[in-house]
Amino acid sequence: MNVVIIGNGVTGVSAAIRIRQLQPDWKITMISGESEYHYSRPALMYIFMGHMGYKNTKPYENSFWPKNDIHLIRDWVTEIDTGSKRLLMQKLDPIYYDKLLIATGSKSNKFGWPGQDLKGVQSLYDLMDLRELYENTQEVKNAVIVGGGLIGIELAEMLHSRGLHVTFLVREKSYWDNVLPAEESSMINNLIKQENMELLLERELKEIIDDGNGRVGGVITNKGEKIDCGLVGLTAGVSPNLDLIKESNIPGGRGILVDGGLRTQIEDIYSAGDCAEIVTEGEGRNLIQQVWYTGKMQGKVVGETIAGMDSVYDPGIWYNSAKFLNLEYQTYGQVNNAQGLLSIPGEKNLYWEHQNHLHSLRLVHNGNEILGVNVMGLRYSHKICESWVRDKRTPDYVLDNLFQANFDPEFFKRYESNIVGTLKEQII
Ligand SMILES: Cc1cc2nc3c(=O)[nH]c(=O)nc-3n(C[C@H](O)[C@H](O)[C@H](O)COP(=O)(O)OP(=O)(O)OC[C@H]3O[C@@H](n4cnc5c(N)ncnc54)[C@H](O)[C@@H]3O)c2cc1C
Numbered sequence: 473m474n475v476v477i478i479g480n481g482v483t484g485v486s487a488a489i490r491i492r493q494l495q496p497d498w499k500i501t502m503i504s505g506e507s508e509y510h511y512s513r514p515a516l517m518y519i520f521m522g523h524m525g526y527k528n529t530k531p532y533e534n535s536f537w538p539k540n541d542i543h544l545i546r547d548w549v550t551e552i553d554t555g556s557k558r559l560l561m562q563k564l565d566p567i568y569y570d571k572l573l574i575a576t577g578s579k580s581n582k583f584g585w586p587g588q589d590l591k592g593v594q595s596l597y598d599l600m601d602l603r604e605l606y607e608n609t610q611e612v613k614n615a616v617i618v619g620g621g622l623i624g625i626e627l628a629e630m631l632h633s634r635g636l637h638v639t640f641l642v643r644e645k646s647y648w649d650n651v652l653p654a655e656e657s658s659m660i661n662n663l664i665k666q667e668n669m670e671l672l673l674e675r676e677l678k679e680i681i682d683d684g685n686g687r688v689g690g691v692i693t694n695k696g697e698k699i700d701c702g703l704v705g706l707t708a709g710v711s712p713n714l715d716l717i718k719e720s721n722i723p724g725g726r727g728i729l730v731d732g733g734l735r736t737q738i739e740d741i742y743s744a745g746d747c748a749e750i751v752t753e754g755e756g757r758n759l760i761q762q763v764w765y766t767g768k769m770q771g772k773v774v775g776e777t778i779a780g781m782d783s784v785y786d787p788g789i790w791y792n793s794a795k796f797l798n799l800e801y802q803t804y805g806q807v808n809n810a811q812g813l814l815s816i817p818g819e820k821n822l823y824w825e826h827q828n829h830l831h832s833l834r835l836v837h838n839g840n841e842i843l844g845v846n847v848m849g850l851r852y853s854h855k856i857c858e859s860w861v862r863d864k865r866t867p868d869y870v871l872d873n874l875f876q877a878n879f880d881p882e883f884f885k886r887y888e889s890n891i892v893g894t895l896k897e898q899i900i
Pocket of ligand 1: 478479480481482483484503504505506507513514515516517547548549550575576577578596597598623626713716744745746747761762763764765767793794795
């Protein structure tokens with residue numbers, strides 16, 4: 473059997489490893505246009521900031537691949553010919569497959585803004601963007617970042633570390649308040665301002681202005697402001713990368729449509745990770761998950777499906793983690809956002825925030841069971857926080873056992889007695 477995987481991100485790699493475990497004799501080929509070897513995409517910022525060399529972002533030694541008989545190809549696939557089971561390549565001869573996994577990740581959103589193709593305007597997704605950023609930051613003093621999500625704040629930190637002055641244009645009323653509750657969102661607003669970055673809320677990009685030489689000279693906002701800058705970072709979210717299915721008969725919606733086993737509607741073709749849209753028959757909205765750990769889990773499941781097992785992807789309890797400048801954030805289960813879009817009937821919130829606005833804890837519950845947890849600026853064990861939601865613990869149980877979750881180093885200040893005192897008073 474000849475399995476070909478397009479994409480060597482966490483999804484493609486997790487699938488390849490699982491298939492090799494289950495099918496020691498199958499031929500496995502992994503193709504990527506971006507890099508020969510798999511690396512950690514979330515570490516892109518640390519390469520730029522000089523905290524890590526590129527080679528340290530590779531989770532596996534180069535020797536891992538030949539040892540496991542996984543063949544790596546560096547090239548771009550330009551077309552999938554499902555009739556003859558063949559991939560057309562940018563440089564190489566066509567590659568044939570018996571089974572194909574499409575794990576092509578996401579693409580940065582661009583909304584057709586005037587001037588979006590000028591020199592000095594870019595997104596942050598891959599190694600090509602990183603290279604462009606090295607060039608685009610030469611002799612530039614001011615940058616505008618459009619979009620207030622997780623990648624936007626990473627880009628801001630990267631540029632700030634090089635001494636650029638950063639202005640954020642954020643469409644929402646408060647930073648990332650389409651995901652975060654009002655209090656946590658407000659903590660990020662404060663942090664951005666403390667770092668001397670400019671945060672312009674309820675602002676949209678109208679136009680990017682040419683400096684007369686084909687390079688960005690500034691931007692115009694929806695409120696008519698003109699902001700001079702030599703770099704524009706477009707970080708208004710990402711969407712599943714559908715480039716390869718556009719000209720094929722593989723059905724797509726917002727992502728590449730797959731069933732619970734991560735099969736597309738075309739025989740022997742599978743898709744998983746950021747690019748996939750899992751059809752959830754009669755269970756509400758289809759599932760598109762665009763984070764590292766879900767790519768890993770989906771990669772494992774699709775590897776099992778391809779290898780012949782009857783596996784079904786179970787998204788489990790939602791988890792995400794990120795860093796806003798120096799503020800670490802983890803979220804588990806269901807936490808309502810400031811816009812009320814995720815609210816749960818009967819939900820109650822217990823919330824503690826340190827007066828320095830650098831640490832907070834939120835427990836969402838329905839009177840009996842914990843439904844969600846947000847942790848900011850505290851290091852709490854993933855396993856323990858997840859178990860509170862999974863095991864439907866009561867708020868009292870969580871507060872009585874809160875100290876067990878903290879794994880901050882010994883020299884860090886601990887706030888549990890203060891948190892428990894405050895939150896116990898809020899339980900009525
Ligand atoms: C800057 C940044 C920071 C992030 N930080 C975090 C974080 O802190 N935590 C978190 O959970 N998630 C984070 N994410 C999201 C996370 O990185 C993605 O969810 C994850 O990488 C998705 O994995 P994937 O394998 O599905 O796709 P990708 O990692 O995007 O891999 C796609 C692969 O497909 C290849 N490819 C695409 N098209 C073709 C083609 N036509 N021919 C050949 N190869 C092709 C690419 O070369 C690449 O190898 C971050 C993302 C970015 C961009």
